[in-house]
Amino acid sequence: MVPNQAHSRYHHGDLRNALIQAATTVLVEKGAAALSLREVARVAGVSHAAPYRHFRDKAALLRVLAQGGFERLTAALNRAAENSPHNPEQKLIEAGVAYVRIVVQHPEITRLMFAGTVEPQQDPAYLAATAACYEALLDIIRQGIAQGTFRQRPPQQLVLVAWASMHGLAMLAVARLLEVDVDDELTLDVLIRSVAANVIYGIVK
Amino acid sequence: MVPNQAHSRYHHGDLRNALIQAATTVLVEKGAAALSLREVARVAGVSHAAPYRHFRDKAALLRVLAQGGFERLTAALNRAAENSPHNPEQKLIEAGVAYVRIVVQHPEITRLMFAGTVEPQQDPAYLAATAACYEALLDIIRQGIAQGTFRQRPPQQLVLVAWASMHGLAMLAVARLLEVDVDDELTLDVLIRSVAANVIYGIVK
DNA sequence: CGACTATGTAGACACTGTCTACATATCTAT
DNA sequence: ATAGATATGTAGACAGTGTCTACATAGTCG
Numbered sequence: 001m002v003p004n005q006a007h008s009r010y011h012h013g014d015l016r017n018a019l020i021q022a023a024t025t026v027l028v029e030k031g032a033a034a035l036s037l038r039e040v041a042r043v044a045g046v047s048h049a050a051p052y053r054h055f056r057d058k059a060a061l062l063r064v065l066a067q068g069g070f071e072r073l074t075a076a077l078n079r080a081a082e083n084s085p086h087n088p089e090q091k092l093i094e095a096g097v098a099y100v101r102i103v104v105q106h107p108e109i110t111r112l113m114f115a116g117t118v119e120p121q122q123d124p125a126y127l128a129a130t131a132a133c134y135e136a137l138l139d140i141i142r143q144g145i146a147q148g149t150f151r152q153r154p155p156q157q158l159v160l161v162a163w164a165s166m167h168g169l170a171m172l173a174v175a176r177l178l179e180v181d182v183d184d185e186l187t188l189d190v191l192i193r194s195v196a197a198n199v200i201y202g203i204v205k
Numbered sequence: 206m207v208p209n210q211a212h213s214r215y216h217h218g219d220l221r222n223a224l225i226q227a228a229t230t231v232l233v234e235k236g237a238a239a240l241s242l243r244e245v246a247r248v249a250g251v252s253h254a255a256p257y258r259h260f261r262d263k264a265a266l267l268r269v270l271a272q273g274g275f276e277r278l279t280a281a282l283n284r285a286a287e288n289s290p291h292n293p294e295q296k297l298i299e300a301g302v303a304y305v306r307i308v309v310q311h312p313e314i315t316r317l318m319f320a321g322t323v324e325p326q327q328d329p330a331y332l333a334a335t336a337a338c339y340e341a342l343l344d345i346i347r348q349g350i351a352q353g354t355f356r357q358r359p360p361q362q363l364v365l366v367a368w369a370s371m372h373g374l375a376m377l378a379v380a381r382l383l384e385v386d387v388d389d390e391l392t393l394d395v396l397i398r399s400v401a402a403n404v405i406y407g408i409v410k
Numbered sequence: 411c412g413a414c415t416a417t418g419t420a421g422a423c424a425c426t427g428t429c430t431a432c433a434t435a436t437c438t439a440t
Numbered sequence: 441a442t443a444g445a446t447a448t449g450t451a452g453a454c455a456g457t458g459t460c461t462a463c464a465t466a467g468t469c470g
Contacts, residue, residue, distance in 0.1 A: 012449075032322070036426060047450045049428080054448090058427065107321060115320055116312060116380045117237070130382055160374070160383075160396065161403040165366065168373025175321045177335055178365075191365065198366040199404070216417055216466055241457060252419045254459080259417090263458065 016054040018044045020068070023061055027108045037061070063118045063126055069109040070129035076102045077136040088144030089200060095140055096166045096196040097189065103170035104182045110174055114167075137163055165199045166192075221259040223249045225273075228266055232313045242266070268323045268331055274314040275334035281307045282341040293349030294405060300345055301371045301401040302394065308375035309387045315379055319372075342368055370404045371397075 012018065022043040027035050037058050038048045055061045080098040084090040103110045112118065120127050141159045144150035150158060169192065173182050180187055217223060227248040231240050242263050243253045260266045285303035289295040308315045317323065325332050346364045349355035355363060374397065378387050385392055 015448080037428090038426065048426095049430095049451080050449050052428075111320055111322075114376060114380045114382075115316055117316075120381060134382075157399055158403070161370065161400050164373035164377060164400055165370045165404075166373065167377060168369035168371065168375075169365070170373075171319060171376050172369060172372060175319045176325060177319075177339075194362055195366050195369055198363070199370075220417080242459090243457065253457095254420080254461095255418050257459075 012044075012046060012050075015044065015046060015050065019051055019054060019061065020064055023065060024068075024109075027065065027112075028106075032108055032111060059118065062112055063123055065109060066112040066118050067123075067126045067129045069106065069113045070126075070133050072106075073099065073102050073113075074129070074133045074136050077133065081136070081140055088140060088147055088149045091140045092144065092162060092200065093193060093196040095137065096162070096199075097192045099166045100170045100173065100188070100192045103167075104173050104188065107174045107182075110170070114171065134159070134163070162199060165195055169195050217249075217251060217255075220249065220251060220255065224256055224259060224266065225269055228270060229273075229314075232270065232317075233311075237313055237316060264323065267317055268328055270314060271317040271323050272328075272331045272334045274311065274318045275331075275338050277311075278304065278307050278318075279334070279338045279341050282338065286341070286345055293345060293352055293354045296345045297349065297367060297405065298398060298401040300342065301367070301404075302397045304371040305375040305378065305393070305397045308372075309378050309393065312379045312387075315375070319376065339364070339368070367404060370400055374400050 019040055023035065023040045026039055026043060037051050040061070041048045041051055044050075051061065055064070076098040077095050080094040081091045083094055118126070120130060138155060138159045141150065141155045141162065145152060145155055145158070172178050173180065173188070173191075176182070178191075180191060182188060224245055228240065228245045231244055231248060242256050245266070246253050246256055249255075256266065260269070281303040282300050285299040286296050288299050323331070325335060343360060343364050346355065346360045346367065350357060350360055350363070377383050378385065378393070378396075381387070383396075385396060387393060
């Protein structure tokens with residue numbers, strides 16, 4: 001029943017992945033408004049109904065793209081954390097920088113991930129991807145608490161603050177509500193580190 | 206002269222506002238996916254092309270809705286600030302609570318406001334609405350700095366932290382990425398105050 | 411009154427998501 | 441190897457969409 005992936009050469013070959021690739025290309029190059037299933041099929045070189053053999057509907061395809069976004073985000077967070085294995089404070093800042101950078105570099109996919117259009121409840125794989133992202137941040141927080149660097153509070157409480165701050169900054173940047181050119185890497189970096197530092201040290205003197 | 210009654214079959218009288226009202230109703234009750242210009246026209250009881258006499262295209266209507274969202278948000282922030290006129294710290298917390306509450310109470314409009322689909326550059330009125338929202342927060346921060354309650358930093362830097370944190374929490378809630386029922390007012394309030402307090406006092410002990 | 415302008419309508423077009431019926435390639439069991 | 445059975449792809453249809461054009465009507469003002 002389940003075809004052997006290694007040499008599965010059906011009509012098209014690996015249409016499912018081809019469609020995901022095509023959808024990503026269209027999304028990045030032409031924006032979410034121009035992303036139609038038919039256009040994706042066209043780019044992939046198949047008929048307009050072919051995608052329905054691999055995705056129940058358009059939303060299912062979009063959910064896969066969003067899931068990929070979460071996986072990339074999680075990977076970036078973990079990579080950032082590895083840079084300073086024994087310094088939770090630095091880890092948190094690096095993670096924040098990575099978070100905002102990834103989000104800003106892929107604004108269209110970010111919108112998919114956080115627009116709330118996709119209902120996470122349905123898809124276990126999707127839910128796992130978002131949970132993994134949360135866990136990556138939680139790990140950093142836990143270490144900081146364990147080492148006594150962070151406040152002795154429930155980790156869920158601290159991770160919420162960190163996540164909300166990073167996420168908020170990223171979303172404001174993506175929505176272009178900051179008077180900042182998101183392509184200006186240097187200024188962006190300063191902003192991120194400013195927020196990260198303030199999250200850590202607080203506003204009140 | 207605007208006729209008091211819109212009883213003339215042909216000319217509606219105040220169609221522009223009627224369309225905005227209809228669009229809001231559709232958006233809230235049936236979601237963004239179901240919001241089509243034709244459906245809006247239908248609800249308003251006019252032909253499918255009538256909206257084009259008042260809005261250049263669909264995006265223009267959506268931008269007006271988003272602008273209304275910013276105006277309501279600004280009003281809520283200012284109202285919250287008035288509750289504790291001489292206590293910037295309390296003011297900031299109240300504003301944060303109001304921010305998240307408003308955003309969570311109107312998720313569909315929030316998505317319009319922050320999804321990045323609307324390009325602010327075009328519309329001066331829209332830009333003014335977002336700027337006013339920013340100013341409301343900035344006022345609180347400025348007062349806190351002036352009174353010596355907040356750190357002596359550039360106000361733009363502090364307002365960014367506050368805005369990003371509140372906004373991030375609100376967006377995570379709307380996207381249902383928190384394991385929290387957004388309709389659970391009590392839990393939500395605790396969360397908001399937790400983030401607000403942490404923004405103020407910082408994570409590091 | 412009559413002309414001008416603002417506003418509303420009907421019809422058309424190309425496009426969309428999704429369904430159904432049909433076609434073909436690959437897998438499995440004999 | 442051969443014959444279903446199954447997985448995959450296609451063509452056509454349908455209702456619905458955004459937006460354009462041509463036309464109809466109403467309100468304004470000389």
